[in-house]
Amino acid sequence: MLIFKGDALLAGDGEGSFDWPDRPSEALRCSLDFPESWQDLTAWCEVGEDFEARGAEWLDLRAIWHRFGEEAFARAGAAYQYMNWRxxxxxxSFCATxxxxxEEDRGLSCPGCGRAFYAPLHPAIIVAVERDGRLLLAHNRRMPEKRYSVLAGFVEPGESLEQTVVREVREEVGIEIGGIRYFGSQSWPFPSSLMLGFTAHWSSGEAIPDGLELDEAGWFAPDALPNVPPPLSISRRLIDDFVRRQGCKN
Ligand SMILES: [Zn+2]
Structure with missing residues (x-):
């Protein structure tokens, strides 16, 4: 049973688990009250501000990854997204009922107008662009100072993923790319993204940051990388993959 208070998850007493043994009697909402179709997910309860558990602490999802590992993060992330959506x-949103x-699936129904609703997912691309053995990295204004990463952006209606990759790179740094290849994906529950990773190579243009989202961008050799994201996100996996492949060539 995972216990959420706001966006934080109750972690155990450091013995390698964040599963809570009992259902809190004061839970505001609990997946156990939902039909069977919801029950193959991790059970979760949401508690109010005044709920306190002795010998435990509240962690955000990133801290869950660092303390309990990737599988635990995925499980907590899935429960969080359903909890947060519910x-x-x-x-x-049509008739306010x-x-x-x-009962058929993990959706919600409106008894008033009969419409069904499903948990939202927001697909976003993330792409590692290479040019002559160097990797394009940029600094986003929202990121910590001196932290550089690969480019990313949300898919817009009507776009294929490849079109999003081309558009985002063009908008953010003004270059054209080719050789787009799928790399892998990652569920990113902040709050409901699905990150779809790609690699690509430079075709033309000089990389100039847009000045809006990005304030710096440049090409980096594998042995001279700046400060990059910690090993948690697909952005770091893309960067590590680049470094590994360059190492194989030398
Ligand atoms: Zn309705």
């Missing part, structure tokens, strides 16, 4: 999606959990 918390924020209480009424039908309170929604009910569906």
């Amino acid at each position: 918390r924020s999606m209480r009424f039908c 309170p929604l009910e959990a569906r």
Whole structure:
């Protein structure tokens, strides 16, 4: 049983688990109250501000990764997304009737107008662009100072993933790319993204940051990388993959 308070998850007493043995009697919402179709997910409960558990602490999801590993992060992330969606999606957006959990699947139904709703996912691309053995990295204004990463952006209606990759790179640094290849994906529950990773190579243009999202961008050799994201995200996996492949060539 995973216990959430706001966006934080109750972690155990450091013995390698964040599963809580009991259902708190004061839970605001609990997946155990939903139909069977919801029960193959990790059970979760949401508790109020005044809930306190002795010998335990509240961790955000990133801290769950660092302390309990990738599998635990994925499990907690899935439960968090359903918990957070159920918390924020209480009424039908067409007729304002309170929604009910569906028995057929993990959706919500409106008893008023019959519409069904499903947990949102927001696909975003992330791409490692190479030029002559160097990797394009940029600094986003929202990132910590001196932290550089590969480019990323949300998919827009009507786009294929390849089109999003081309558009994002063009918008953010003004270059053209080719050789787009799928790399891998990662669920990113902050709050409901699906990151789709790609590699590509430079075709033309000089990389100039857009000045809006990005304030610096440049090409980096594998042995002279700046400060990059910690080993948690697909962005770091893309960067590590680049370094590994360059090492094989030398
Ligand atoms: Zn309705």
